[in-house]
Amino acid sequence: MTPMRPEKRFLDKCVDLAPALGLLVVVPAVLLALTHSAGHAPNPDSYYHAGTARLYAEHGWLSSFPWLEHTVLGAHFPNVHLLQHLLLAPLAYWDAPDDVMSHAAVLLTTALVISIALVLRRWGVRGAWLFAALGIFASP
Numbered sequence: 001m002t003p004m005r006p007e008k009r010f011l012d013k014c015v016d017l018a019p020a021l022g023l024l025v026v027v028p029a030v031l032l033a034l035t036h037s038a039g040h041a042p043n044p045d046s047y048y049h050a051g052t053a054r055l056y057a058e059h060g061w062l063s064s065f066p067w068l069e070h071t072v073l074g075a076h077f078p079n080v081h082l083l084q085h086l087l088l089a090p091l092a093y094w095d096a097p098d099d100v101m102s103h104a105a106v107l108l109t110t111a112l113v114i115s116i117a118l119v120l121r122r123w124g125v126r127g128a129w130l131f132a133a134l135g136i137f138a139s140p
Contacts, residue, residue, distance in 0.1 A: 020129060023132070031106040032102075042098060049084060052081070053088035054089075056085055056086060056089040064077045088104055114132070116132040117133075
């Protein structure tokens with residue numbers, strides 16, 4: 001078997017990456033359009049997550065939550081959403097709460113689509129990029 005020329009391998013890799021790059025453009029554009037459309041309102045709980053993420057971004061590690069002092073959770077602040085808040089902290093530092101959750105939804109959903117597509121591609125599924133994108137847009 002003769003080895004392929006290096007130019008051919010590079011071009012094949014570029015052609016293989018074309019659907020991924022298309023997905024990186026299409027999925028965020030559609031998700032941004034959906035999350036910024038008229039009538040779309042974020043879940044009220046998302047303001048808690050955006051606010052806590054902003055506290056982490058501005059003040060560092062939280063050992064207490066100021067507004068919980070009159071509740072059962074006041075003495076010991078159990079942050080059960082710690083990883084989510086740390087992930088949202090950079091966005092919360094720069095954006096308004098509505099935009100934090102919208103941008104986080106777009107980024108995380110795009111990362112999920114790409115992850116699913118890569119797994120499907122690794123398993124040898126033809127049209128992996130298409131199936132990954134259709135899977136996300138199949139649910140309202």
